[in-house]
Amino acid sequence: MSSTADLDLVVNGERVTAPARPGDTLLDVLRGPLGLTGAKAGCREGECGACTVLLDGLAVNACLTLAWTCAGREVVTVEGLSRDGVLSPVQRAFVDAWAVQCGFCTPGMVLQATALLARNPDPTPEEARRGIEGNLCRCTGYGRIVEAIRAAAAAGRANP
Amino acid sequence: MSESTRPRGAVGAPIPKLDAPERVTGRIRYIHEIGLPRMLHGAVLRAEVPHARIVRVDTSRALSLPGVRAVLTGADVPLVPFGHGRDNTALKADFVRCIRDEVAAVAADTEEIAREACRRIRVEYEPLPAIFDPEEAARPGALRVWPEREDNLAFNYHYDHGDVAAGEAESDAVVEGTYRLHYVTHACLGTSGIVAAFDSDGRLTLHSVTQVPFLYRRDMSRIVGVPPEHIRVIQAAIGGGFGSKLDIYPYEPIAIFLARATGRPVRILFDRGEEFRDSPTRQPAIVHLRSGARRDGTLTFRTARLLLDNGAHTSWGATTPFVMMQTFSSLYRVPHAAFDAEVVYTHNPYAGSFRGYGNLQATFPIEVQLDELAESLGIDPLELRLRNAQVPGEVTGQGLVFQSCGLAECLRTAAAASGWEEKRRAYAQAGEGPLRRGIGMASMVHTGGGAKIYHSDGCGTVLTVDDFGSVTLVTGATEIGQGSETVLAQIAAEELGIPVDRFTVVNSDTQVKPWDVGVHASRTTFIAGNAARMAANKARRKLLDAAAEQLGVPAGDLEIRDGDVVRASDGKVLTDVGRVVRKLHFATRYDVVTTTAYYEPPSAMQDPGFKGNVSPTYSFATHVVEVEVDVETGVIRPLRVTAVHDAGRVINPLGALGQVEGGVAMGLGYAMTEDLVIREGRVLNGSFRDYKLFTAPEMPEVDVRWVETADPDGPFGAKGIGEAPAICIAPAVVNAVYQATGRRFRSLPLRPERVALELARGEGEE
Numbered sequence: 073m074s075s076t077a078d079l080d081l082v083v084n085g086e087r088v089t090a091p092a093r094p095g096d097t098l099l100d101v102l103r104g105p106l107g108l109t110g111a112k113a114g115c116r117e118g119e120c121g122a123c124t125v126l127l128d129g130l131a132v133n134a135c136l137t138l139a140w141t142c143a144g145r146e147v148v149t150v151e152g153l154s155r156d157g158v159l160s161p162v163q164r165a166f167v168d169a170w171a172v173q174c175g176f177c178t179p180g181m182v183l184q185a186t187a188l189l190a191r192n193p194d195p196t197p198e199e200a201r202r203g204i205e206g207n208l209c210r211c212t213g214y215g216r217i218v219e220a221i222r223a224a225a226a227a228g229r230a231n232p
Numbered sequence: 233m234s235e236s237t238r239p240r241g242a243v244g245a246p247i248p249k250l251d252a253p254e255r256v257t258g259r260i261r262y263i264h265e266i267g268l269p270r271m272l273h274g275a276v277l278r279a280e281v282p283h284a285r286i287v288r289v290d291t292s293r294a295l296s297l298p299g300v301r302a303v304l305t306g307a308d309v310p311l312v313p314f315g316h317g318r319d320n321t322a323l324k325a326d327f328v329r330c331i332r333d334e335v336a337a338v339a340a341d342t343e344e345i346a347r348e349a350c351r352r353i354r355v356e357y358e359p360l361p362a363i364f365d366p367e368e369a370a371r372p373g374a375l376r377v378w379p380e381r382e383d384n385l386a387f388n389y390h391y392d393h394g395d396v397a398a399g400e401a402e403s404d405a406v407v408e409g410t411y412r413l414h415y416v417t418h419a420c421l422g423t424s425g426i427v428a429a430f431d432s433d434g435r436l437t438l439h440s441v442t443q444v445p446f447l448y449r450r451d452m453s454r455i456v457g458v459p460p461e462h463i464r465v466i467q468a469a470i471g472g473g474f475g476s477k478l479d480i481y482p483y484e485p486i487a488i489f490l491a492r493a494t495g496r497p498v499r500i501l502f503d504r505g506e507e508f509r510d511s512p513t514r515q516p517a518i519v520h521l522r523s524g525a526r527r528d529g530t531l532t533f534r535t536a537r538l539l540l541d542n543g544a545h546t547s548w549g550a551t552t553p554f555v556m557m558q559t560f561s562s563l564y565r566v567p568h569a570a571f572d573a574e575v576v577y578t579h580n581p582y583a584g585s586f587r588g589y590g591n592l593q594a595t596f597p598i599e600v601q602l603d604e605l606a607e608s609l610g611i612d613p614l615e616l617r618l619r620n621a622q623v624p625g626e627v628t629g630q631g632l633v634f635q636s637c638g639l640a641e642c643l644r645t646a647a648a649a650s651g652w653e654e655k656r657r658a659y660a661q662a663g664e665g666p667l668r669r670g671i672g673m674a675s676m677v678h679t680g681g682g683a684k685i686y687h688s689d690g691c692g693t694v695l696t697v698d699d700f701g702s703v704t705l706v707t708g709a710t711e712i713g714q715g716s717e718t719v720l721a722q723i724a725a726e727e728l729g730i731p732v733d734r735f736t737v738v739n740s741d742t743q744v745k746p747w748d749v750g751v752h753a754s755r756t757t758f759i760a761g762n763a764a765r766m767a768a769n770k771a772r773r774k775l776l777d778a779a780a781e782q783l784g785v786p787a788g789d790l791e792i793r794d795g796d797v798v799r800a801s802d803g804k805v806l807t808d809v810g811r812v813v814r815k816l817h818f819a820t821r822y823d824v825v826t827t828t829a830y831y832e833p834p835s836a837m838q839d840p841g842f843k844g845n846v847s848p849t850y851s852f853a854t855h856v857v858e859v860e861v862d863v864e865t866g867v868i869r870p871l872r873v874t875a876v877h878d879a880g881r882v883i884n885p886l887g888a889l890g891q892v893e894g895g896v897a898m899g900l901g902y903a904m905t906e907d908l909v910i911r912e913g914r915v916l917n918g919s920f921r922d923y924k925l926f927t928a929p930e931m932p933e934v935d936v937r938w939v940e941t942a943d944p945d946g947p948f949g950a951k952g953i954g955e956a957p958a959i960c961i962a963p964a965v966v967n968a969v970y971q972a973t974g975r976r977f978r979s980l981p982l983r984p985e986r987v988a989l990e991l992a993r994g995e996g997e998e
């Protein structure tokens with residue numbers, strides 16, 4: 073209802089411009105004008121992690137991040153992880169470990185795991201669990217997800 | 233079909249979930265991503281008071297908001313009663329009877345405008361007295377929720393077998409207690425929603441998250457007045473089901489009415505607050521249980537009296553006694569049993585179905601009380617359970633036929649894997665300091681192949697092998713994340729001899745897929761699996777006959793392996809299935825390889841006394857939980873869960889593992905953290921901040937083991953696994969906490985503040 077202005081961002085490596093209102097969250101802009109619906113709105117109040125994206129390489133809740141604070145910054149969504157139909161190592165590991173059931177938490181989990189492995193390439197199971205603490209999953213009990221993170225870490229060590 | 237239960241390759245393999253790539257890339261479309269041209273957005277206004285007469289609804293300030301296209305109240309739509317008790321309507325015209333009641337609805341250009349318009353609707357209520365306590369509501373002369381009824385009794389159930397008095401007379405020990413099970417909610421990560429669109433002929437397409445598309449279509453037809461054959465249900469990817477989408481909820485017909493009123497597609501999406509406040513809950517229950525045993529531990533009788541809060545309207549929660557009584561009658565061998573349940577109306581929100589369908593509420597009292605019996609007899613809890621465990625071939629008092637039964641094996645395996653004996657002994661010495669440990673166990677039985685509550689509990693399949701050797705499996709079954717599409721492809725692949733990676737599974741459109749009852753009662757692997765296997769078997773025979781004719785050799789000499797037609801004797805590749813199908817098209821028969829099958833399980837509808845073999849098979853499990861309790865803070869840390877399941881032959885070990893781990897997390901939540909707080913009819917904690925699911929670091933190590941009985945009627949011996957893993961965690965936790973603290977909790981959840989308080993009150997029983 074309030075007026076929009078053009079917001080410039082770098083999303084998945086591409087410069088994009090999207091109309092955004094002052095109060096819009098990054099999640100609103102991604103899912104709305106940019107049509108990047110991989111980030112999910114599980115709660116819109118910072119409690120579930122389904123909206124996790126990478127902002128300048130750090131995992132953030134897109135539902136709590138005001139879009140205008142992201143002007144000119146780099147955003148990576150789940151759509152930006154696979155290239156030419158090839159899944160990222162974390163995505164691959166999630167598939168292979170059956171870390172996905174309904175999949176609603178999955179994009180956020182995958183990005184959280186990607187950020188975790190970027191700062192800690194060889195997490196212990198405990199560290200992997202703590203890394204995804206802010207991401208809720210109702211389906212898996214997290215066991216397969218932790219397994220996937222460890223497998224992706226191992227794959228990363230094998231092919232650095 | 234039983235020519236071979238020996239897996240050849242696909243069955244038993246840890247094949248990744250077929251649709252996982254669509255999900256990890258964020259490409260799959262949930263209801264939130266379904267948009268149609270010119271689509272409007274709907275929002276619903278709900279009651280602000282739990283019981284009131286609606287005096288006036290003033291919609292003028294909503295209608296005047298730019299972007300608002302329609303506003304509907306109870307005066308504008310047909311009020312066809314629906315739900316199991318035919319006591320709910322899409323909108324409420326005269327009275328509201330719970331906070332969830334829908335009073336008005338808006339369609340607007342954006343969701344934001346629709347919600348703002350709802351806020352502008354002024355409803356004048358005349359508040360009326362309300363009743364929230366089911367025990368009070370059950371008393372004679374209580375305030376009636378539905379004044380036109382004699383009392384608040386919505387439903388009652390009676391079941392018995394044997395002679396309880398005789399059983400009691402034979403008992404050396406009798407224990408009894410009252411157990412209280414609380415409200416919890418599904419809290420699916422993907423919130424609910426619907427998109428409704430009419431075409432120019434008045435045909436209706438629903439993009440829906442229903443778990444029961446065909447029953448949904450039939451029932452929706454009556455509510456909205458569109459012939460069922462003019463309703464097409466397309467299931468969006470479902471962001472978690474767990475039973476929450478087994479019924480029709482008012483927001484769904486409301487979306488249809490809005491679409492009709494505006495002539496445009498309408499989408500309604502729940503936000504998280506609505507998901508918590510306005511979705512069905514698990515059925516709460518008050519259970520009075522009494523049971524006895526002989527000195528040697530043989531169970532003699534069990535009687536249960538239950539009181540269930542129906543809320544103001546009736547969804548499936550009211551029918552959970554149907555499943556509960558199976559557990560009361562048949563979890564362990566009980567020669568004499570009686571069960572009475574009363575379901576009473578109150579002005580509370582209403583319960584639906586939730587993974588386990590009443591079985592958590594039934595297993596909890598039984599398994600907690602078994603430990604009390606064990607203690608009073610001086611018998612180890614494991615020993616007591618083993619003494620009463622059923623064996624394969626047993627027919628229970630209720631007439632359930634356990635043609636495969638690994639209960640005793642589950643108990644033994646769980647005990648061995650968890651170090652039961654040593655730990656039980658070690659933890660029996662009360663520790664020093666505030667940290668105390670304990671270990672507890674519980675078992676469960678649950679339908680492993682559906683429940684025949686309709687005249688058919690079947691599923692249809694259409695299977696095509698195409699001219700390049702790919703397979704399209706069109707199944708009536710519904711995928712809610714559990715992995716049915718993969719398991720069904722594995723079963724058909726095994727039967728056909730064509731690898732799983734050549735399969736496409738189609739399962740989401742009533743215009744395309746054949747009929748099925750829906751995803752519930754842990755029926756899909758068994759029933760849709762058998763249907764897929766039947767269709768695959770027909771296709772295999774057709775392919776082999778065609779190949780035999782084309783090659784000029786007897787069909788009996790041929791086999792299909794890995795998509796090739798080979799000579800059975802030495803495996804020499806003679807042709808491939810794509811080629812066989814191409815020749816069938818062009819040269820020999822002008823035919824296709826498309827087969828159909830409908831599988832009807834050999835189960836029975838129960839008689840009016842609830843006797844009969846309601847499911848073709850049953851699954852069993854034992855869970856052992858080790859806990860550490862801080863007796864000062866009341867914090868309970870689950871250290872390790874050993875979960876042993878008899879789900880027959882395991883079709884996909886990774887998928888099955890995920891079912892168990894997820895069920896354990898849900899069960900632990902039920903036991904320890906999840907508590908939907910409802911006071912005076914209002915949900916007080918409608919957010920993930922205040923309604924606590926287990927997070928990854930809080931989850932204990934879960935050791936999952938299988939007792940692979942081969943069910944004679946299961947597809948390759950398989951049984952259902954969907955619900956079982958959530959069912960018997962809570963009593964195992966309570967039993968472990970008892971060993972750790974000497975305090976026997978008879979209600980849930982064991983939240984720290986409560987545990988600390990009760991422990992401070994001293995040892996003993998709640």
Ligand code: FES
Pocket residue numbers: 112113114115116117118119120121122123124133134135136
């Ligand atoms: S949607 Fe952002 S944390 Fe839940």
Ligand code: FES
Pocket residue numbers: 171172173174175176177178208209210211212421471472713
């Ligand atoms: S897979 Fe369903 S919420 Fe995680």
